Amino acid sequence: MITTDELRAIPAFARLAPEAIDYLVRSVEDIHLVPGEYFAHEGDERALFIVIDGRAELTKVVNGEERVIGERVPGRFFGEVPMTLSTPFPASGRAAEPTRIIKLDVTVFYSLAAMAPSVPAFVASLARRYLDWLQTVAAEQAEPEVRVVAPRADRRAHELTGFLTRNQVAFEHVPVEPAGDGAQHPVVELPDGRRLENAGLREIAAAVGLEVEPSQRDYDVVILGAGPAGLTAAVNAAAEGLRTLVVEHLAPGGQAGTSTRIENYTGFPFGISGDELASRALKQARRLGAEIVVTRTAESLRPGGREIELDGGDVLRAPVVVVATGVEWRTLQVPGIDRFLGSGVYYGAARSDSAVARGAESPSWVPATRRDRPPSSSRASRGR
Ligand SMILES: Cc1cc2nc3c(=O)[nH]c(=O)nc-3n(C[C@H](O)[C@H](O)[C@H](O)COP(=O)(O)OP(=O)(O)OC[C@H]3O[C@@H](n4cnc5c(N)ncnc54)[C@H](O)[C@@H]3O)c2cc1C
Structure with a gap:
């Protein structure tokens, strides 16, 4: 359990009235973490953390990769932005070494704020300071190491970009005209300069560092x-x-x-x-x-x-x-439709598919007369 002296050692709490300190002693969660253990996840509900001993790292997933974006040493706060703006956590927090932190949940924070208005004012000033910096990190684009060169509405390119996205491989899709450069698409350009032309998914997976071979023959x-x-x-x-x-x-x-x-x-x-x-x-x-x-x-x-x-x-x-092989989707039984899978016929619309429709206002196959028609009322739609 956290003590009065330990709380007073936190600069923001040093001059709190005795009843406010007593309230904190009774109310905060005292958390001991092993290295790598998380105390907050991006998207979690707001709370305020203060490091007492050890060191905490702040991490954020940028382009599918978890990056360390900051650290907190004893006496430093984490959670000031969500607490001030009533938002979920914009980043995660984990222990970088054996670490002790205290947690003030929303109720504890607001009860303390009623007793000591200097505390929310201090937390808001921290939030202002970190917000600009967090926005810069969020807007930063990691340099993709893999380039996929292929026509935009190409069946294999669609399959490959979906595959890379779902395997969390950062890549850049470079659209080209079909057969414009004489290459067998899709072409995958790797950071070491290798170019894979129309390669199979397994070959590409291995080339970008994914595991494709079990390391042993016997498992539990x-x-x-x-x-x-x-x-x-x-x-x-x-x-x-x-x-x-x-x-x-x-x-x-x-x-x-x-x-x-x-x-x-x-x-x-x-x-x-x-x-x-x-x-x-x-x-x-x-x-x-x-x-x-x-x-x-x-x-x-x-x-x-x-x-x-x-x-x-x-x-x-x-x-x-x-x-745990899930289900196999029922597909349209139309002769020859396989040729259009991923290049006009889709079974779903994942986030990774957004590039297919980028810049397009409506599918090109919709007749102009229908495209130009104003949207029908919901009543008319229901009648159709
Ligand atoms: C667009 C969409 C939105 C959804 N939204 C929701 C939602 O909001 N809430 C909700 O509760 N559910 C939702 N669902 C349903 C939910 O995703 C499924 O119920 C869930 O994914 C089933 O999980 P599973 O692991 O059993 O199977 P699956 O997710 O189907 O996974 C099975 C995996 O096994 C692999 N596999 C198949 N055969 C083999 C084999 N022979 N060898 C090796 N691997 C194999 C497949 O490639 C696949 O990756 C949604 C589904 C879709 C498609």
Whole structure:
């Protein structure tokens, strides 16, 4: 439990009246963290944290990568911006070493503010100071290391950019005219100067540093599919110390990875996008020691030999196999439609698909007469 002396050692609390200090002693949460442990996540509901011992890091996901954007040493606050503006946390906080912090939730903060108006004034001044700096960080674009050169409405480019996005690989899409440069599209240009022309997803995945080969043959648990169910199983198996492998046909996230906003996942009071949910689950599973290979498909199970056969003939062994392969969508049964998948025919609209429609006001195939017509009233729409 935090003591009066420890609270008075925080400059902003040094001159508080005894009753305000007593209130804090009784009301704050005293939290001891191990290195890497988070005390706040981007998007969490507001609260105010003060570092007592150790060192905390502030992190923010920028272009799919978690970056350390600041640190807090003893006596420093975190949460002043959300507390002042009534917003969720714009960044996450974690311990960089064994760290002790105290937490004032909203009720405690406002009760203290009623007793000591100097405290909210001080917190607001901190917020003003950090806001400009946070805005700069948020607006900063990380230099993408991978370039995808391909026509914009190209089936393979659509598949590849969706794949890279969902695997959290930062890239730049450089649109070209179809066959304008004589290359076999899509072309992937890598930071080391290599160019992959019309390569398969597995080759590209390996080239950009994703795991595509299991490191062993024997595991305690093999999970098929890295959708929410598979990643949840991976987190729990790895947390128990089991040797855990996830085999994913395409990219982590499954169907949820294509959802722009999921409102009904417990623990996210403001909702969360599917790709963010998948990204967090993936990090959690990896941090706990799970291995995840992508672009690999489980072809068959042989329960007698406890074997799983992957595409290409690789055979894995595990006493426990979790099948979390989700669903396969029903597709339009129209002859020849496969040719237009990803270049005019789409089964959903993920955030990663927005580039396809960038700059377009309406699909080019809509007849001009219909495009030019003013929007119909909701009543007329219902009647159609
Ligand atoms: C656009 C959209 C929005 C949605 N919004 C919501 C929402 O707001 N709230 C909500 O509750 N639900 C929502 N859903 C539904 C939710 O996403 C699914 O219920 C959930 O993703 C199912 O999880 P899962 O892990 O069981 O399967 P999936 O998400 O289907 O994942 C299965 C994974 O297994 C992989 N796989 C398949 N076969 C193999 C194989 N043989 N070998 C290796 N890997 C394989 C697939 O590639 C896939 O990644 C939404 C779905 C979509 C498409």
